[in-house]
Amino acid sequence: MISKIDSKMCLNMYEQMLTIRRFEEKAIELFEHALIRGNIHPCIGQEAVAVGACTALRPDDFMVNTHRGHGNCLAKGADAKLMMAELFGKKTGYCKGKGGSMHIADFQKGNLGANGIVGGGLPIAVGAGISIQNRRTDQVSVCFFGDGATNQGTFHESVNMAALWKLPVIFVCENNLYGLSTPVGESVSACNISDRAAAYCIPGVNVDGNDVIAVYTKMTEAVARARAGEGPTLLDCITYRFFGHFTGDPGKGITYRSKEEMDEWLKRCPIKQFAKRLIKEKKMTEKTEKAIEAAVNASIENAVQFAKESPLPAPEEALQDLFH
Amino acid sequence: MSEITFVDALRITIKEEMERDPSLLLIGEDIGRYGGIFGVTKGMLDEFGPQRVRSTPISESAIIGSALGAAMTGIRTVAELMYIDFSGVAMDQIINQVAKMTYMSGGAAKVPMVIRTQEGGGRGNAAQHSQCLEGLFLHIPGLKIVMPSNAYDAKGLLKTAIRDDNPVLFIEHKLLYAAKSAIPDEEYLIPLGQADVKRKGKDVTIVTISYMVTVALQAAARLAQEGIEAEVIDLRTLVPLDMETVLKSVRNTNRAVIVHEECRTGGFGAEIAAQIQEEAFDFLDAPVARVGAKDVPIPYTEPLERAVIPQEDDIVKAVRKVLYRS
Ligand SMILES: Cc1ncc(C[n+]2csc(CCOP(=O)(O)OP(=O)(O)O)c2C)c(N)n1
Ligand SMILES: [Mg+2]
Numbered sequence: 001m002i003s004k005i006d007s008k009m010c011l012n013m014y015e016q017m018l019t020i021r022r023f024e025e026k027a028i029e030l031f032e033h034a035l036i037r038g039n040i041h042p043c044i045g046q047e048a049v050a051v052g053a054c055t056a057l058r059p060d061d062f063m064v065n066t067h068r069g070h071g072n073c074l075a076k077g078a079d080a081k082l083m084m085a086e087l088f089g090k091k092t093g094y095c096k097g098k099g100g101s102m103h104i105a106d107f108q109k110g111n112l113g114a115n116g117i118v119g120g121g122l123p124i125a126v127g128a129g130i131s132i133q134n135r136r137t138d139q140v141s142v143c144f145f146g147d148g149a150t151n152q153g154t155f156h157e158s159v160n161m162a163a164l165w166k167l168p169v170i171f172v173c174e175n176n177l178y179g180l181s182t183p184v185g186e187s188v189s190a191c192n193i194s195d196r197a198a199a200y201c202i203p204g205v206n207v208d209g210n211d212v213i214a215v216y217t218k219m220t221e222a223v224a225r226a227r228a229g230e231g232p233t234l235l236d237c238i239t240y241r242f243f244g245h246f247t248g249d250p251g252k253g254i255t256y257r258s259k260e261e262m263d264e265w266l267k268r269c270p271i272k273q274f275a276k277r278l279i280k281e282k283k284m285t286e287k288t289e290k291a292i293e294a295a296v297n298a299s300i301e302n303a304v305q306f307a308k309e310s311p312l313p314a315p316e317e318a319l320q321d322l323f324h
Numbered sequence: 325m326s327e328i329t330f331v332d333a334l335r336i337t338i339k340e341e342m343e344r345d346p347s348l349l350l351i352g353e354d355i356g357r358y359g360g361i362f363g364v365t366k367g368m369l370d371e372f373g374p375q376r377v378r379s380t381p382i383s384e385s386a387i388i389g390s391a392l393g394a395a396m397t398g399i400r401t402v403a404e405l406m407y408i409d410f411s412g413v414a415m416d417q418i419i420n421q422v423a424k425m426t427y428m429s430g431g432a433a434k435v436p437m438v439i440r441t442q443e444g445g446g447r448g449n450a451a452q453h454s455q456c457l458e459g460l461f462l463h464i465p466g467l468k469i470v471m472p473s474n475a476y477d478a479k480g481l482l483k484t485a486i487r488d489d490n491p492v493l494f495i496e497h498k499l500l501y502a503a504k505s506a507i508p509d510e511e512y513l514i515p516l517g518q519a520d521v522k523r524k525g526k527d528v529t530i531v532t533i534s535y536m537v538t539v540a541l542q543a544a545a546r547l548a549q550e551g552i553e554a555e556v557i558d559l560r561t562l563v564p565l566d567m568e569t570v571l572k573s574v575r576n577t578n579r580a581v582i583v584h585e586e587c588r589t590g591g592f593g594a595e596i597a598a599q600i601q602e603e604a605f606d607f608l609d610a611p612v613a614r615v616g617a618k619d620v621p622i623p624y625t626e627p628l629e630r631a632v633i634p635q636e637d638d639i640v641k642a643v644r645k646v647l648y649r650s
Binding site: 180 | 353354357358361379380381382383384385409410412447448449450451452453618619620621623624625627628630631
């Protein structure tokens with residue numbers, strides 16, 4: 001399947017996944033050095049969902065994000081410098097330091113923002129779908145959310161409304177098998193999250209969320225359906241976070257996940273898997289791999305440098321931006 | 325007597341009440357094996373089992389609503405809302421259902437439930453995880469509101485709240501969880517509606533609650549060095565509200581500064597200031613002052629968060645102002 005996909009696109013996807021990985025690793029390190037405050041919800045391990053899904057999008061498509069959203073931001077075209085500056089609370093960040101990790105938005109790239117409220121973004125994505133339908137464009141609106149979010153009323157209200165009006169919305173579940181410490185089997189009554197689509201008469205698709213090509217392929221179908229006016233799709237992308245729920249979660253989540261389970265998933269690292277495949281199918285040489293790695297590392301260093309050198313906002317700026 | 329943290333005080337209280345009332349139910353997110361994100365329910369699942377310690381899906385509306393349903397039908401319930409900000413998701417259940425059930429039924433429904441939650445800024449958790457919302461709930465008749473400022477009070481107040489036959493919103497503060505107090509070994513209860521004078525003083529009355537008690541006491545210590553003796557009143561509960569203690573103090577000091585972390589506009593300080601002028605107008609030597617957060621969401625970055633949330637300095641300045649000193 002991978003052979004049918006343009007090599008350049010493959011290398012782009014690889015580079016993006018690696019950028020997300022390095023960005024997150026750096027953010028965790030900086031958090032541990034108290035250069036970043038609050039909390040970070042790292043998406044390490046889930047990069048294939050972000051990149052596979054966003055590669056199927058156009059720059060003018062909309063995206064609604066979650067608290068674990070750095071990967072989706074980057075995949076939707078965000079500038080790592082402005083993201084890092086936001087994490088540092090600097091004036092040059094995406095939200096001028098007001099939002100922080102959980103609230104990065106990038107309207108120029110169609111990124112309508114992340115959310116600190118689980119399930120809070122789903123209705124917003126539906127609204128963007130209404131906007132597309134009423135403005136008669138062929139954009140789509142993509143909503144990312146976790147497995148845990150599907151237990152909120154907003155999930156059911158949103159999917160129903162989008163299905164009812166055949167809105168161009170793609171519901172992408174980043175199903176990492178846990179909502180904080182709660183396993184999906186102890187929180188979702190359905191056998192699969194994709195089964196929930198049946199209640200709204202829309203397609204529910206199971207996707208290997210650690211396979212970027214699989215995500216890209218299923219997403220491309222869902223996007224085509226949405227652009228054709230046939231309505232929403234629910235993609236259930238099974239994946240795993242390698243780190244804890246947030247930076248304060250002890251032992252990368254060892255208090256509620258077994259070491260065996262964590263090790264098993266580590267073997268299925270979406271980035272390593274993809275690199276192996278690219279090399280095997282001669283889409284990437286080891287030399288190119290090294291060059292990409294070097295470029296990614298440099299870009300992250302650059303982002304940190306930019307963030308460090310940027311000024312903090314002045315206290316009086318606290319009162320700005322409440323209204324336009 | 326032992327020195328324990330606020331979190332430990334809550335945990336011990338809940339455990340004791342679980343033992344006392346064998347039907348008491350706990351419900352909330354990640355409260356089982358994980359023990360709650362602040363560790364308040366650690367060990368409860370093992371001790372009391374999954375029927376009494378119900379770790380839920382992420383469904384705040386159903387958490388609050390089902391706590392109400394259980395409470396109305398004879399199961400006293402303590403629901404945990406991880407952050408007060410998430411009350412937004414459960415707002416219908418809180419304000420239209422929980423708060424009104426007893427009254428709407430002409431007193432027939434009994435609603436013995438506590439909603440335990442936590443609020444406040446200071447940790448860079450940004451706009452949707454740092455709010456103080458007591459003023460919002462104060463405006464809804466039918467909810468008791470308890471906001472302890474230390475581990476000792478938390479224990480005595482939580483016991484009373486759990487045993488109360490009405491809905492109680494029990495609001496903790498995230499910056500207080502690690503703070504320690506000496507707790508006696510024997511049981512004690514603190515009645516709702518009894519303010520506590522945390523520091524005596526004759527020059528000005530500072531009325532406050534929750535974490536701001538700590539900040540106000542720091543301000544009072546600094547003011548003492550300038551020769552200003554501030555009395556610091558910890559309201560401990562907003563509903564019922566102990567105005568007697570406040571008025572008695574104001575009649576003595578003739579000046580009042582109300583301090584809260586929630587936004588200044590529409591905060592409980594407005595209500596208390598109004599009641600002071602209604603009841604003690606003739607005793608006032610200066611307008612009642614209010615210190616509260618700036619009327620914006622809580623920003624992430626530290627310099628802005630500090631500028632928005634009331635600091636020791638803001639209290640000191642407000643006190644000097646009502647004393648006409650600069
Ligand atoms: C309304 C609401 N409830 C609870 C939380 C606390 N919380 C933040 S993330 C999270 C788990 C979310 O699980 P899931 O949707 O599966 O996303 P994941 O974190 O696994 O990516 C919880 C409980 C919240 N932020 N908002
Ligand atoms: Mg999850």
